[in-house]
Structures are given as C-alpha cells and as structure tokens.
Amino acid sequence: MYNAKAYAAASATSPFASTRIARRDPTEHDVQIEILFCGICHSDLHLVRGEWSGLMPAVYPCIPGHEIVGRVTKVGSAVTKFKRGDLAGVGCMVDSDGTCPECQAGLEQFCPNMILTYNSPDKHLGGVTYGGYSDSIVVDERFVLRVPSNLNLAGTAPLLCAGITTYSPMRRWGVSKGKKVGVVGLGGLGHMGVKFARAFGAHVVVFTTSPNKKEDALRLGADEVVVSRNANEMQKHAASFDFILDAVSADHDVNAYLQLLRRDGILTLVGAPAKPLAVVAFGLILGRKSLSGSLIGGIPETQEMLDFCGAHNITADVEVIPIQKLNEAYERLLKSDVKYRFSIDMASLKST
Numbered sequence: 001m002y003n004a005k006a007y008a009a010a011s012a013t014s015p016f017a018s019t020r021i022a023r024r025d026p027t028e029h030d031v032q033i034e035i036l037f038c039g040i041c042h043s044d045l046h047l048v049r050g051e052w053s054g055l056m057p058a059v060y061p062c063i064p065g066h067e068i069v070g071r072v073t074k075v076g077s078a079v080t081k082f083k084r085g086d087l088a089g090v091g092c093m094v095d096s097d098g099t100c101p102e103c104q105a106g107l108e109q110f111c112p113n114m115i116l117t118y119n120s121p122d123k124h125l126g127g128v129t130y131g132g133y134s135d136s137i138v139v140d141e142r143f144v145l146r147v148p149s150n151l152n153l154a155g156t157a158p159l160l161c162a163g164i165t166t167y168s169p170m171r172r173w174g175v176s177k178g179k180k181v182g183v184v185g186l187g188g189l190g191h192m193g194v195k196f197a198r199a200f201g202a203h204v205v206v207f208t209t210s211p212n213k214k215e216d217a218l219r220l221g222a223d224e225v226v227v228s229r230n231a232n233e234m235q236k237h238a239a240s241f242d243f244i245l246d247a248v249s250a251d252h253d254v255n256a257y258l259q260l261l262r263r264d265g266i267l268t269l270v271g272a273p274a275k276p277l278a279v280v281a282f283g284l285i286l287g288r289k290s291l292s293g294s295l296i297g298g299i300p301e302t303q304e305m306l307d308f309c310g311a312h313n314i315t316a317d318v319e320v321i322p323i324q325k326l327n328e329a330y331e332r333l334l335k336s337d338v339k340y341r342f343s344i345d346m347a348s349l350k351s352t
C-alpha cells in the first residue's frame with residue numbers, strides 16, 4: 001500500500017477537506033495512474049450529500065470523482081494494454097465479475113457485481129473504493145481506457161461520464177445523418193449530447209427553459225433552439241423527432257416531449273428526477289412511441305466513444321479549477337453556474 005493525497009467529505013454536511021488515503025500497490029493486472037484532471041459530475045454531489053441514500057448510501061469519508069484522466073506511472077507484470085507514460089482514463093466503473101451475460105456482452109454497467117469507482121466495496125483493501133478527487137488511482141487494466149493524444153485533457157475528463165452517458169443512447173437508437181434529434185436541457189450532459197448529435201450528422205434541436213442559452217446552444221452545434229415554455233414554438237415541432245435525449249434531472253413534463261416524436265420515435269431519459277414522472281399512455285400508444293432510459297456505457301463502447309472524440313476533436317466545455325475551490329464549485333453546481341463542467345486540475349493537489 002501507499003499513501004495518496006485526496007479531498008474527502010467526512011459527512012453529508014461536511015465540506016471537502018484535504019486528506020491522505022491508502023491505495024493498493026498495483027497487482028499484476030493493475031495500472032497505477034497519476035491523475036491529471038477529474039471532472040465534477042452532478043452524481044458526485046447527489047451521493048456525497050446523501051441525496052441518494054435510499055438507492056446507495058454514502059460511506060464516509062467519501063471521495064467522489066469518476067471522470068478521470070491521467071498518466072500511467074506503473075503497470076503490473078501481466079498488463080498488456082498500457083505502459084508507463086501512456087495517457088489513461090477511468091470512468092464510473094473499476095471492476096465487474098467478467099463472467100455474467102452483461103459482462104460477456106460488453107455491458108459491464110449492468111453487471112450485478114459491478115464495482116463503482118467510488119463508494120463501492122473495495123475487495124482489495126476493504127472499506128469502499130475512493131474516486132478521482134485524488135492524485136492517483138490503481139485500477140484493473142480491463143477498466144482503464146486509452147485516451148487519444150490530440151485532445152485537451154481537462155476537457156477529456158468529463159467524456160468518461162457525461163460523454164459516454166450521451167453517446168451510448170444515441171448510438172443505440174441510430175442517431176445519424178437525416179435524423180431529427182432533440183436534446184432537452186443544456187447542462188453537463190446536454191451540451192455533450194448536442195456535440196455528439198451534431199458529429200453524427202443529425203439535425204439538432206435544443207430545448208431549454210432559458211432563452212439566454214440560445215447563442216451558446218447554436219455555438220455548440222444546435223441547428224435550432226426552442227424555448228420549451230413557449231407552447232407555440234413547441235407545437236411547430238409536433239410529431240417530427242426521431243429521437244429525443246432528455247437530460248433534465250429536475251421535475252418536468254415528459255409528455256410535452258413525447259408529443260414531439262414521430263411514429264416509432266424514442267425518448268431516452270439520462271437525467272434522474274427525484275419525483276416519479278407522470279406519463280400519458282396515449283402519448284405513447286398513438287404513434288407507437290417508446291420511452292426508455294440509459295446508463296453510461298460498457299467499456300468497449302466507452303473506448304469507441306473516446307476514439308470517436310479523438311477523430312472528431314470533441315471534448316467537453318470545462319471550467320478548470322484548483323481542488324482548493326472544490327466546495328465553492330459544488331455551491332455553483334447547485335445553481336447550474338458552470339459552462340458546462342468543472343474539471344479539477346490535480347496539479348493543485350501537490351501544494352496541499
């Protein structure tokens with residue numbers, strides 16, 4: 001074992017503070033990574049503040065972070081995919097059983113024995129896994145991604161969660177040239193959805209409640225922007241969409257978007273409102289429409305997404321912060337006061 005620097009929350013109401021944690025020495029299949037950047041995902045905030053206690057209680061001290069980009073510093077003797085000095089990424093998962101049907105299908109995110117990057121049982125050291133708000137991490141090479149060398153690393157970190165979360169459902173439902181695609185909500189997830197839909201060649205429409213986001217949506221690649229509170233504007237798009245990505249985690253009326261789908265259209269939820277959504281059955285029945293959900297993506301598809309981003313020069317729009325600004329960033333995140341993701345520069349952790 002060795003000591004790593006990290007920022008941890010001691011309880012649901014404690015601010016993050018500098019600490020030291022134990023990391024395992026790399027086993028023969030492990031890759032040790034010096035973390036260069038870690039994105040701040042809204043899930044980090046939900047979990048650390050105990051908002052998901054029914055689903056997944058946080059264990060304290062809690063060290064979130066699952067949008068990790070860094071450089072390989074050490075590899076185990078059986079590691080074949082990586083060598084010292086390589087760029088590497090780690091997303092939401094660090095292990096799974098590797099044998100169940102989900103793992104066999106490359107859909108490790110649905111494995112019943114999947115281990116999350118933080119707050120999951122740590123089979124090596126006991127306790128729970130610790131995430132990317134840290135200067136290093138040790139991960140089985142099966143869960144380490146290759147990072148294209150041409151991308152800005154601060155903006156690459158959020159691809160590991162926000163990126164794959166939006167890429168995967170668009171691939172699943174065939175977003176491509178000639179398709180009309182909607183993205184609801186222009187935040188960390190939504191802005192990636194716009195970039196991918198654009199790169200896939202679709203006609204992209206952004207739905208937002210804030211008219212002042214219009215210019216930014218167009219800059220990010222939207223062809224049109226609809227202010228969702230404007231019923232007239234909404235009506236103009238009735239029954240015309242092939243696919244709508246709903247990235248809103250606040251309470252909202254999903255029926256307003258179902259009626260914008262054409263026959264056999266798909267609406268996929270990637271945001272998770274706390275309150276159950278009310279769905280008008282006829283909104284689905286008329287036009288044979290589907291309402292679905294999606295969770296990150298498997299390791300093979302996450303690699304595919306990173307390679308796609310390398311080829312198309314796609315990264316997240318980030319505000320880079322030193323880790324000393326972590327607590328302030330959380331307060332701003334609550335107000336959606338970030339364009340569009342915070343990315344922590346881990347060089348700042350050296351001075352703590």
Ligand SMILES: [Zn+2]
Pocket residue numbers: 041042043044066092161162
């Ligand atoms: Zn996330």
Ligand SMILES: [Zn+2]
Pocket residue numbers: 096097098099100101102103104108111112113114
């Ligand atoms: Zn499995």
